[in-house]
C-alpha cells in the first residue's frame with residue numbers, strides 16, 4: 001500500500017485549550033488527520049525528512065467553534081435597510097422580534113440561500129471550523145454541501161396551532177429523510193419555550209432522543225420570556241402573539257420558570273444545547289448542572305437586544321459547560337468568533353478569564369455540539385483544521401489575552417482545513 005504523504009506545520013507557538021502552550025511547536029498530519037503534536041525538534045527527530053512549513057512570529061491555533069448562529073439571516077442588515085429600518089432601530093427584545101418578522105415577511109428561498117452562502121463564507125474567512133447553525137428554511141441546508149465547515153445544522157420548528165403543528169411535523173419527518181452530504185450533521189431545534197406548544201416541544205425532544213439527533217433550544221433569553229412562561233402575560237402575549245395571529249393560542253400559565261418548564265417537558269438532556277441563559281437563578285443553574293447541560297452564551301447579541309448579562313461565573317462554578325456563539329447578523333455586527341471572544345472578555349470581566357473564553361470557543365464549544373472527538377483542539381486523531389495567527393512581540397504568558405483582544409482578518413496568516421491551506425479561508 002502506498003504511504004500517504006506526511007506534512008509538518010510549525011510556528012513560534014502551538015496553542016491548545018486547557019493545556020500548556022508549546023514553544024517552537026508543531027503538528028504532523030497526513031490525509032487530513034493530525035498524527036502528532038509536539039515541539040518541532042521532537043517532531044523532526046521522530047519523523048525525519050518530512051516537509052516542514054514554518055511560520056515565524058505566529059501561533060498555530062485550532063479552528064474556532066461558533067456554537068450558535070443563524071447563517072440564513074446573514075443578509076438581514078441589507079433586508080432591513082431595504083425596508084427602511086435603521087441599524088439601531090428597535091431597543092427592546094419584543095421590538096426586535098417584531099422587526100425580525102416584518103423584515104423577513106415575503107422573502108423567498110433564494111434570498112435565504114444567498115444569505116447562508118455568504119454566512120458560510122464569512123465564517124470560513126474568520127477562522128471558524130464548526131458551527132451550530134439554526135435553519136428555519138430547511139431546504140437551504142444544501143448550501144453546506146461540498147463545504148469544509150463542520151457542525152450541526154439544526155432544523156428549526158415552532159408552533160402553537162395544532163393544525164399547523166400537524167403540517168410542520170410532516171415536513172420535519174420528510175426533511176429528516178432527505179439526503180444531506182456535508183461535513184455537518186443534521187439536528188433539530190424546537191425554537192424556544194415561548195414559541196412552541198408543550199405537546200410539540202415534548203414530541204421534538206422525544207424524536208431527538210429516539211433518533212440520536214442533537215437538539216438546540218433558546219432559553220431564558222429575556223424577562224419577557226420569564227413572564228410569559230410563568231403567567232402567560234406580558235409583551236409576548238400582548239404584542240408578539242397578536243402580531244403573528246397567534247392570539248387564540250396563548251398557552252395556559254406554566255407557573256414556573258423557563259428552565260423548570262423545559263425540564264418538565266423532557267428538555268434537559270445533555271444532547272440539547274441550550275442558548276442564551278441570561279435569566280437564571282441559583283436553582284436553575286443547579287438543575288442545569290445536575291442534568292449535565294451545555295449552554296451557548298451570545299454576549300454581543302444579548303448586549304445589542306439589551307436583555308441582560310448571563311451569570312457566567314456562577315454557571316462555570318456550578319459545572320455547566322459553556323460555549324460561545326455569535327447569534328445572527330440580525331442582532332450582531334459580525335460572525336467572527338474572534339470578535340465574540342474579544343467582547344466576551346469585557347462583558348464578562350472578572351467572571352471568566354481569557355483562557356476560559358478560548359476554551360469556550362474551541363474544545364468546550366465542540367463538546368457542546370457533540371463533536372469534541374473530531375474538532376476543538378489540535379490532538380492526534382482529530383481533523384487537521386487550524387489557523388496561523390500573527391503574534392509579533394507577544395510573550396508566551398500573554399497569548400490568551402491577546403486572542404481575546406480582537407483578532408482581525410489581517411492577523412490570520414493562513415487557514416488549514418483537512419490539512420489543506422486556504423489563504424482566503426474559503
Ligand SMILES: [Zn+2]
Nearest residue numbers: 070218275327
Ligand atoms: Zn438564536
